[in-house]
Amino acid sequence: MATINFSDGEMPSVLIDVTRGSILSIFNTIFGAEPKLENEKAGESLGDGVVGIISFMGDVNYIIMLALPKASAIAMASRFCGFDIDYDSPDMGDVVGELANVLAGDIVARMSKEDFKVTMSLPTIMRGHDVEPLLPRGLPLEKLRFSMAEGDFMLKVAGAKSGDLVGRRPGT
Structure with a gap:
């Protein structure tokens, strides 16, 4: 069984690779085309929008937004x-x-294939202008920006130190 420690402040590549793979696969299945990974634009904000947040807990604690x-x-x-x-x-x-x-369920399955056991929470939803959860300082954060025919979207991955929980507990 593998574990991840965020003590160095860096986002492990396995989390980004698994998350990116899930986005490409799930969105291709649902929308009929793979979204294109774009370069992050400096200072870009959500504007009016909706954010779905899922927490993961287990061999590694982190959230996706x-x-x-x-x-x-x-x-x-x-x-x-x-x-x-x-x-x-x-x-x-x-x-x-x-x-x-749906995305989080695929991430859990992919993490299992990488020998990481994680469980996921129920989603937390926020709607508004430039909504974003305030995260504790020092957590690694990676932003993945995508585009597709239905529009642009962003997926953020934020890690937590061992023993800390970010967001909701799995099952709640």
């Missing part, structure tokens, strides 16, 4: 559900939560 700008959330929700979802409705939170949940 799926951030969808408003236009991307509307287009992806429509494609995912097969009908339009109003951005301001509670259903939009449900859709983004389900996207984050």
Whole structure:
């Protein structure tokens, strides 16, 4: 069984590789095309949008944050559900939560193949302008920016030190 220690402040490549692989696979399955990994733009913010957050706990503790700008959330929700979802409705939170949940399930399976045992929480959803959880200082954070026909989106991966928990406990 493998473990990851974030004491050096660096994001281990296995977390980024697993997360990127999950995004490409799951979004290709759901939307019919792989999203394209883009270079991060300095100072880029979400603007109006929805964020789905999932915590992982086990051999490594970390969170993922799926951030969808408003236009991307509307287009992806429509494609995912097969009908339009109003951005301001509670259903939009449900859709983004389900996207984050499906992605997280794939990440758990991929982490297991890498000999890391992790469990995942239920999603936490935030909607607003430039919403972002405030994370403790010193945590490694990696931002992956993607584009696809339905719009741009970002996935952030944030680590936690051994024994610390970021976000919700798995199962809650």
